[in-house]
Each structure stands twice: as C-alpha cells, then as structure tokens.
Amino acid sequence: xxxxxxxxxxxxxxxxxxxxxxxxxxxxxxxxxxxxxxxxxxxxxxxxxxxxxxxxxxxxxxxxxxxxxxxxxxxxxxxxxxxxxxxxxxxxxxxxxxxxxxxxxxxxxxxxxxxxxxxxxxxxxxxxxxxxxxxxxxxxxxxxxxxxxxxxxxxxxxxxxxxxxxxxxxxxxxxxxxxxxxxxxxxxxxxxxxxxxxxxxxxxxxxxxxxxxxxxxxxxxxxxxxxxxxxxxxxxxxxxxxxxxxxxxxxxxxxxxxxxxxxxxxxxxxxxxxxxxxxxxxxxxxxxxxxxxxxxxxxxxxxxxxxxxxxxxxxxxxxxxxxxxxxxxxxxxxxxxxxxxxxxxxxx
Amino acid sequence: xxxxxxxxxxxxxxxxxxxxxxxxxxxxxxxxxxxxxxxxxxxxxxxxxxxxxxxxxxxxxxxxxxxxxxxxxxxxxxxxxxxxxxxxxxxxxxxxxxxxxxxxxxxxxxxxxxxxxxxxxxxxxxxxxxxxxxxxxxxxxxxxxxxxxxxxxxxxxxxxxxxxxxxxxxxxxxxxxxxxxxxxxxxxxxxxxxxxxxxxxxxxxxxxxxxxxxxxxxxxxxxxxxxxxxxxxxxxxxxxxxxx
Numbered sequence: 001x002x003x004x005x006x007x008x009x010x011x012x013x014x015x016x017x018x019x020x021x022x023x024x025x026x027x028x029x030x031x032x033x034x035x036x037x038x039x040x041x042x043x044x045x046x047x048x049x050x051x052x053x054x055x056x057x058x059x060x061x062x063x064x065x066x067x068x069x070x071x072x073x074x075x076x077x078x079x080x081x082x083x084x085x086x087x088x089x090x091x092x093x094x095x096x097x098x099x100x101x102x103x104x105x106x107x108x109x110x111x112x113x114x115x116x117x118x119x120x121x122x123x124x125x126x127x128x129x130x131x132x133x134x135x136x137x138x139x140x141x142x143x144x145x146x147x148x149x150x151x152x153x154x155x156x157x158x159x160x161x162x163x164x165x166x167x168x169x170x171x172x173x174x175x176x177x178x179x180x181x182x183x184x185x186x187x188x189x190x191x192x193x194x195x196x197x198x199x200x201x202x203x204x205x206x207x208x209x210x211x212x213x214x215x216x217x218x219x220x221x222x223x224x225x226x227x228x229x230x231x232x233x234x235x236x237x238x239x240x241x242x243x244x245x246x247x248x249x250x251x252x253x254x255x256x257x258x259x260x261x262x263x264x265x266x267x268x269x270x271x272x273x274x275x276x277x278x279x280x281x282x283x284x285x286x287x288x289x290x291x292x293x294x295x296x297x298x299x300x301x302x303x304x305x306x307x308x309x310x311x312x313x314x315x316x317x318x319x320x321x322x323x324x325x326x327x328x329x330x331x332x333x334x335x336x337x338x339x340x341x342x343x344x345x346x347x348x
Numbered sequence: 349x350x351x352x353x354x355x356x357x358x359x360x361x362x363x364x365x366x367x368x369x370x371x372x373x374x375x376x377x378x379x380x381x382x383x384x385x386x387x388x389x390x391x392x393x394x395x396x397x398x399x400x401x402x403x404x405x406x407x408x409x410x411x412x413x414x415x416x417x418x419x420x421x422x423x424x425x426x427x428x429x430x431x432x433x434x435x436x437x438x439x440x441x442x443x444x445x446x447x448x449x450x451x452x453x454x455x456x457x458x459x460x461x462x463x464x465x466x467x468x469x470x471x472x473x474x475x476x477x478x479x480x481x482x483x484x485x486x487x488x489x490x491x492x493x494x495x496x497x498x499x500x501x502x503x504x505x506x507x508x509x510x511x512x513x514x515x516x517x518x519x520x521x522x523x524x525x526x527x528x529x530x531x532x533x534x535x536x537x538x539x540x541x542x543x544x545x546x547x548x549x550x551x552x553x554x555x556x557x558x559x560x561x562x563x564x565x566x567x568x569x570x571x572x573x574x575x576x577x578x579x580x581x582x583x584x585x586x587x588x589x590x591x592x
Binding site for chain 1: 531533562563564566583585586
C-alpha cells in the first residue's frame with residue numbers, strides 16, 4: 001500500500017493516507033485493542049510499540065497495553081498500519097526458497113551451527129550493514145537486546161542460543177534504523193519477521209535500512225514471567241542453566257550438573273495465545289531462515305530465500321566462514337503441519 | 349651558532365636616552381598621566397553588544413532547547429517550570445560568555461547586558477536559576493564617570509565624562525542564518541501531527557479529510573521561524589532544518 005501522494009510542491013506539502021477504521025468513531029488504538037489484543041490474536045511482536053510516536057504503547061505484564069490511551073493517543077493509526085495480525089493473513093509451509101542447505105559456522109559457537117550470528121557478521125564484514133541486533137540474557141535468563149557493530153563485542157556476551165523467551169527486538173530495531181548509516185541486520189521469530197515486513201511495506205525508511213532479516217524456526221515462544229515460574233517449579237536453577245532446547249517433543253533444560261526434561265505438551269498451559277493462532281514455522285517472509293530441525297546435530301538448517309540472503313550465503317561460502325552441510329526438507333514436514341493445524345484456532 | 353649581545357651605544361646616544369628618561373620622570377611628577385580606569389569610581393564604556401550577564405524573557409521563550417544544544421561549555425540546563433514549559437538556567441561557573449545561546453535563540457528570549465561584575469561567594473551560587481535571570485542582578489554602583497578610550501595618531505588617551513552608563517540597553521537581535529523545516533522522507537510520515545501540535549508559530553498544518561481518509565500536511569516557510577522544535581520531536585526523524 002503506497003501511502004503518499006506526491007503533490008509536486010516540494011518538501012513543504014504532503015499527504016498521508018490513513019487506514020479505514022473498522023470500529024468507526026473510536027481511536028485507532030481502540031481498534032487495535034478490540035481486533036487484536038482482546039481477541040487473543042496478539043503475538044507480542046511489538047511492532048506497534050516500536051512505531052508509536054507517543055512511545056506509550058508498552059509491553060507490560062505480558063500484555064501489550066497503552067495506559068491512559070483515551071487522553072494520550074494521538075490517533076495517527078500507525079499501530080494499525082503495521083500490526084501483522086490486524087488484517088491477519090496467516091502464512092504457512094516452507095515458503096519460496098532459493099537454496100535449502102545447512103551450515104556450521106567456523107567462527108562462532110551457538111546452540112547448533114550459529115548460522116544466525118554468522119549471517120549477521122558476514123553482512124557486517126561485507127559492509128552491507130553496520131549494526132546487528134542480538135538478544136542477550138542475564139543470569140536470570142531475562143532477555144535484552146544489544147546493538148553489535150563488530151566481532152570484538154561478541155566476546156563479552158553469551159549471544160547465541162535459544163532463550164524461548166520474547167525479546168523487545170522491534171523497538172530496538174527502530175532505534176537502530178535511526179542511528180544506522182548503512183543498514184541493519186536483525187534475527188527474529190516469524191511474527192517479528194512479519195512485523196518487520198509490514199514496517200517495510202509502509203515506511204520507506206525501513207525498506208532502505210533493514211537490509212537483512214534472519215528468521216528463526218519457531219514452534220512457540222514463551223513469556224518470561226510464566227516460563228520462569230514453570231521452570232523453577234520443575235526444579236530448574238537459573239544460575240546453573242546452560243541451554244534450553246526442544247528435542248523430539250521434549251523440553252530440555254541443561255544445567256551444569258543436571259538436566260530437566262519434560263514433554264512440550266505440558267507447556268500448553270502457558271502457551272501464549274498469540275502463538276496459538278500462528279501457522280508460520282519457518283519464517284516464510286525472511287531473507288534467510290535458520291533453525292536446528294532438518295540437519296544433523298551441530299549444524300543449522302539454512303533456508304536462503306531472497307537475493308540479499310543469497311548474496312551473503314555466497315560470501316560465507318567464498319570466505320570459508322562456515323562448513324556446508326546437508327539439509328533435509330522432509331524433516332521439517334512434521335512441525336510445519338503441526339503449526340498449520342493451528343489455522344483452525346483463527347476466528348476472524 | 350649566533351650569539352645575541354647587548355647593543356653598543358656611543359656616548360652621544362647614552363646621553364640622549366638619559367635626558368629622555370629624566371624628562372619623562374619629571375613630567376609624570378608634575379602632571380601624572382594614567383591609562384587605567386579607576387574602577388569602581390569609573391566604568392569603561394562598553395559597546396552595546398558587549399557579551400555580559402544574560403537576561404531572560406519567559407514570554408518569548410518557546411522551550412526549543414536551542415540554547416542548551418548550542419552551548420559549547422554545557423552551561424545551560426533546561427529546567428521545567430510550573431507552566432509545563434522548560435526554561436534555561438545558566439551556570440556562570442561554566443559559561444564562557446560566547447553568547448551563542450543569544451545568537452541562536454529563535455524567539456529573542458535571551459538578551460545581553462553590559463553587566464560584567466557580579467560576584468559570587470561559592471560555586472553553587474554561580475548556578476543561576478530562571479527566576480534570577482528575568483530581573484538584572486543587584487549591583488552597587490559607585491561610579492560617577494565613564495571612561496572612553498580614544499586612539500588618535502597611534503597614541504592612546506582617555507576621555508573622562510561625568511555620567512552614568514546604562515548597563516541594560518536594547519540591542520537589535522542577531523539575524524543569524526534563516527532556517528526552515530522541511531520533510532525529507534514524506535513516505536515515512538506517520539501523520540501523528542506532533543509537529544503541528546508542537547509548532548509555536550503555526551507554520552505546520554495538518555488537516556484530516558475523513559472522506560478520503562487522508563491527512564494533508566504542510567509547512568508554511570513564511571511562518572516557520574526555524575526553531576527546530578518539530579525536527580527534535582518527530583519520532584520518525586524525517587524533518588530537517590535547511591537554509592531558507
């Protein structure tokens with residue numbers, strides 16, 4: 001949707017097209033609240049938080065909210081314009097791709113092949129981007145987002161590895177886009193990727209600056225408060241926790257001296273409602289999708305989808321930054337179908 | 349290596365210089381001449397644009413923060429006033445009296461004075477609040493005359509006049525470089541209308557057309573004072589100040 005009509009009077013006059021309100025005579029945020037948040041559709045990708053000009057939409061107590069919106073909302077409609085779930089067009093399957101392969105980074109260590117990290121740093125080495133966003137965690141496994149501009153920053157941070165907890169990547173992405181002179185690279189879950197694409201569709205500044213979007217394979221993601229409470233009940237000691245993973249239907253929390261395993265189905269109680277309507281496992285809209293399913297242990301399955309992704313993948317191969325493995329498409333079928341079944345949960 | 353020695357004078361030169369020195373000494377004894385001002389009984393006449401103590405007019409301030417942004421010594425701190433506005437305070441312990449703040453003020457809220465002799469007992473006192481900047485500080489004037497320095501025929505002489513110099517004068521505000529706000533990326537505009545709300549001079553307008561669901565945005569270059577408030581507030585950072 002192009003939103004600007006050129007009036008031909010220089011830079012002093014312009015028009016902005018705002019979306020139709022589904023609920024007339026109500027604020028745009030009230031529309032978003034009624035259509036997405038209250039209907040349990042919200043995935044908490046935080047695209048609305050990142051774009052809100054009043055910066056008052058917040059992610060509090062695991063719900064996206066705008067306290068005192070009756071007075072403070074500017075009613076610009078930006079949140080509705082960018083929300084990937086407002087006019088939800090669910091994506092599923094493996095999506096279009098140019099190359100289905102697997103890789104193992106020689107430079108970085110991660111949960112599997114650390115290919116997410118490798119793609120961002122190779123893009124920095126190529127000069128395609130000047131800053132990448134990474135999710136770091138503290139000792140309590142709370143997430144925070146870091147702007148990384150060079151390899152030396154990586155040595156101090158335990159970056160790689162799945163956290164299974166939402167991170168505020170998109171609000172940071174907007175900051176990164178404002179700061180960046182060249183471009184920004186970002187790694188995110190499928191809902192975040194959809195949010196980024198929606199931002200790019202609406203606003204040229206994001207089209208111009210966000211050069212690389214690495215999507216992660218994602219079955220579901222949890223909210224910190226809920227999952228930490230659950231894991232502590234199960235006997236997980238956060239100070240000793242090394243990594244978390246989901247393998248063969250089991251959630252595995254590896255600690256320095258112990259391992260806690262239980263069936264993923266036990267987590268359905270705390271499954272966020274937004275994930276319940278998400279059908280996208282492979283981040284169909286990303287430049288490159290990365291995940292552990294579909295390749296042997298130690299390798300990351302890498303699905304190269306766009307020209308930008310292909311360019312970086314070729315660079316990685318040329319420079320020998322990663323070992324190239326083999327990806328097995330059929331291994332993804334189970335989880336793709338598992339997520340496709342969630343289509344029935346969508347009522348709109 | 350070249351050595352520098354004392355100059356060699358012959359007897360006639362020595363006599364000439366001695367006579368000259370003695371005559372100057374005799375002249376000074378009879379009629380003493382000085383080229384210094386007898387402060388505080390006299391004051392040197394300063395030009396009207398003298399960079400001295402600053403006064404502030406809250407009526408003209410639009411809280412654009414320009415003075416605090418431009419200050420090279422970081423002496424200006426914007427503090428919130430009861431009216432919900434932000435007004436400048438000056439730390440004279442840091443101020444270097446460059447008066448960039450006065451030159452950059454789009455509304456002419458800051459004004460220079462010829463006051464240069466304010467004494468403080470502690471460093472904390474040098475931190476001048478907004479209220480203290482509105483009225484000139486209390487000065488004990490002991491001066492009865494004004495001194496003008498006159499340069500003629502490469503000689504400096506003093507002209508003394510019996511009058512009190514006005515320390516606070518109206519000065520024509522500096523014109524500066526006329527700037528205007530423009531939108532450089534119209535496609536990324538959110539139509540949040542923050543620029544319209546913040547603009548003091550009414551240069552930015554936004555009209556919502558319900559029928560077509562469009563917002564018409566416009567910046568009137570004639571009305572724009574180039575204060576840069578909208579540029580700072582724009583959440584998408586798509587406004588820029590350019591030369592008019």
